[in-house]
Amino acid sequence: MTDAPLIEIEGVEKYYGDYHALRGITAGIGAGEFFSLLGPSGCGKTTLLRAIAGFEDISAGRILIAGRNMDGVPPNRRPTNLVFQSYAIFPHLSVAENVGFGLRRAEMSTADKRRAVGEALEMVGLGQYGGRAAHALSGGQRQRVALARALILKPKVLLLDEPLSALDKKMREQMQVELRRLQRQVGITFVLVTHDQEEALIMSDRIAVMFEGEIAQLDAPEALYRRPASRKVGEFIGMMNFLPAQVGVSGVTQGGIAVEVAGLGPTVLQSAQCPGAARPGAAEVGVRPESLTVLFDEGTPAAHRATGRVDEITYYGDMTYYEITLEGAPKSVQVSARNMPGRRLLDRGETVALAWDPSSLVLFC
């Protein structure tokens, strides 16, 4: 066992003519990891994935897979397989021929190949479909064929470019769970490209959030959600409220950072809650909607309280989102509340008390 990551991406740059698509990407992806590249459209996720697969030459930097420099190694000689966004199912071949395509050059008996194809189809739940014409499959089935076709070669790394984006919501949720299960089962490193933050959170061991050709933060889902490294990441992952804040002139002391937050009042934050260096002056504090708790019973004791007026109500069935303007805050915040049995909905215009906890705040200086 070595400690070096399976995929080492070191200072990778990519130019399309004048356009700087990748700006110094450095990351290590461990063996057996489910790794996601998450970012808005056009941030370079596909470019990076295709660079790992060998379909794009990189302008600078290097990519190593299992310790081997991939520079100049064509896609068909890399230990990677790519599941294309369009699935790229060969329409003139049967399902079994599609899945077995990569075995054409393998030194195996025909019987072994047939068995391997059968197993691969079984693995993705398409055991009965081998003889079907590939062009007659549904979106979800094509997706599974594409997976089986790539996994049959037992690559070290499976690269997936937005594999679920063409599916409807139900199917997508089902496939998210299934992909995760499949990845644990085969133990292959998965690198998934997605622009859907929820999907990334659900499936990944670690996520690289990309903006404009750069990795803004690379972390486990929980760390990413609880401690976004910048306001931009906080906004992109889930929902986050931002309140104006003032870092005290006494600044950063041993005990923490003294902050005056509009609508919440004075508090002391730990330095871990502030990505980057805290300095006195104007700043912003981020707080998630579920970190502000509506006190339906005014009498509930709470160490930290705030008061606000309900402006808008959005009902989701299991949850309700309230738009609340806190006293002393310039604009409203989103507050979520679980709809438990016996709990009433608030009314518009109603004044409510909220409980909050300093440890759930993030300070952006």
Place this chain on the structure above:
Amino acid sequence: MTARPLFIFAGLYLLVLYAPIVLLPLFAFNDGTVIAFPLQGFTLDWFAALLDTPALHDATLNSLIIAVSTAVFATTLGLFAARAATRYRFPLKGGIVGFIMLPLVLPEVIVAISLLVVLMQIGIDPGLWTIILGHTLISTPFAIAILQGSFSNMDNSLEEAAIDLGETRWGTFRLITLPLVTPGIVASLLICFTISLDEFIIAFFLSGNAPTLPVYLWGQLRFPARLPVVMALGTILVALSVILLMIAETYRRRGLRRAGLKDTGGFL
């Protein structure tokens, strides 16, 4: 309702368009030398007369040689052009492709006369090869149009997927690209063949002493007694063209189906 006048218009339009062509087989099977109603009775004499006209056999042979060569040349050129136009980006692409497609709208007489002038200047005698040249020029745009459809309907990532799965470039071309564009190639061959077979103006100007079927047909019009024979020959030509175009269209659609795509137009 507003639909009724439009229906009548459409009906009249079709009548004017096709009535003369329907007359062709009518008189081809008519037992009388005069092209006039009432019809005289059924006969196959005119078709039989076609068989023992040696000049006609020569013209048929000429036409076949020219049409086959044209189909092969135009489709080959079209294949390269269509592939380049759909897969690669290069400077002045729009202009170049536009110029290749231009013969589609140029008056054929102009093309024919200019070709003749140029060939005379270079000192090449008109004949089979010069007609093949002219026909290739006018059929290539059709070949490109058809093949461009085949290539652009083909997802780029199909070829990449094959390479990703370990195939070589040649293997990818043989196993993926070729099977997917073959229906387009067949359609292009058939349509170019048909265009060349039916073409008159260029063949007329450039044929020298090697007349094609349409040129021969035109020559026969001088002899009123031969008119029913001309009708018979015309009937065969029309039937052949329609059949070939239908086969071509079948192939084009099969190609789309194979690629798992919806039909977005075509020639028929």
